[in-house]
Amino acid sequence: MADLTFYTHPQSRGQTIRWMLEEVGAPYDVEVLDYGATMKAEPYLSINPLGKVPAIRHKGKVVTEVAAICCYLADAFPEANLAPPPPERADYYRWIFFTSGPVEAAFSNKAAGWEPTPERQRMFGYGNFDLAIDTFEKAIAGKDYIAADHFTAADLFVGANVNFMLAFNLLEPRPVFVDYARRTTDRPAYHRAKELDAQLIAEIQARQAQTPQPA
Numbered sequence: 001m002a003d004l005t006f007y008t009h010p011q012s013r014g015q016t017i018r019w020m021l022e023e024v025g026a027p028y029d030v031e032v033l034d035y036g037a038t039m040k041a042e043p044y045l046s047i048n049p050l051g052k053v054p055a056i057r058h059k060g061k062v063v064t065e066v067a068a069i070c071c072y073l074a075d076a077f078p079e080a081n082l083a084p085p086p087p088e089r090a091d092y093y094r095w096i097f098f099t100s101g102p103v104e105a106a107f108s109n110k111a112a113g114w115e116p117t118p119e120r121q122r123m124f125g126y127g128n129f130d131l132a133i134d135t136f137e138k139a140i141a142g143k144d145y146i147a148a149d150h151f152t153a154a155d156l157f158v159g160a161n162v163n164f165m166l167a168f169n170l171l172e173p174r175p176v177f178v179d180y181a182r183r184t185t186d187r188p189a190y191h192r193a194k195e196l197d198a199q200l201i202a203e204i205q206a207r208q209a210q211t212p213q214p215a
C-alpha cells in the first residue's frame with residue numbers, strides 16, 4: 001500500500017490530478033467513487049464533506065480542490081521540478097489562483113446562462129465573462145510556459161482547464177488558447193493519465209452493462 005491515495009472518478013476533474021500524479025511519478029493507490037453513491041456517503045464524506053472528487057491522502061493528510069492538490073504535490077515531490085523556487089512564484093500563484101477562482105466562476109455562470117449585471121460586476125471576482133477571458137489570454141500569450149522557463153504545475157492546471165473548456169466549446173478557440181492547450185498536453189504523463197482513466201471508464205461501463213436496468 002502506498003502512502004498516497006487518490007480518490008477519483010475517471011470522468012471528473014480527477015483527470016487533472018491523475019495527470020499531476022503521473023508527472024510526479026510516486027506510487028499511489030486509487031479509490032474510485034461512484035457519482036451519487038459512495039461519493040455522498042461515509043467513509044468518503046470524512047475525506048471530503050463536500051462529497052466531490054478529486055481528493056488525495058498523503059502521509060495521513062487530506063487535500064481537496066484540484067488547484068490545492070496540484071500545488072501540494074508539486075511541493076511534496078520537489079524532484080519532479082513542477083514548482084519554481086518560492087521567491088520566483090509570483091506568476092505561479094497568480095495564474096493558478098486566477099484560473100481556479102475567477103475563470104472557473106466565469107465559466108460556470110456562463111454555462112448556466114447567467115452573467116452579472118453591469119451594476120453587480122464590481123462585486124464579482126471576475127467582473128464579467130469577456131473581461132475574465134481577455135485577461136486569461138493575456139496571461140498565456142507570448143510565452144512558452146505561464147510561470148517559469150519550464151513546465152510547472154501552473155501549466156498543468158491552467159492547461160488542463162483550457163483544454164477542457166476548448167473541448168466542450170466553452171472557450172472561443174483563439175490561437176493563444178489552442179496552442180497552449182496543445183503544448184501543455186503534449187507530454188508522456190498526460191497521455192499515460194488519459195490511458196489509465198480510459199481503462200477505468202471502460203471497466204465502469206462494462207460493469208454497468210452487466211447490471212440489470214429497471215424496465
Ligand SMILES: N[C@@H](CCC(=O)N[C@@H](CS)C(=O)NCC(=O)O)C(=O)O
Binds near residue numbers: 014054
Ligand atoms: N472545486 C472542486 C470541484 C470538484 C467537483 O466539482 N467535482 C465534481 C466532478 S468534476 C464532482 O465530484 N461532482 C459530484 C457531485 O457533486 O455530486 C475542485 O476543484 O476539486
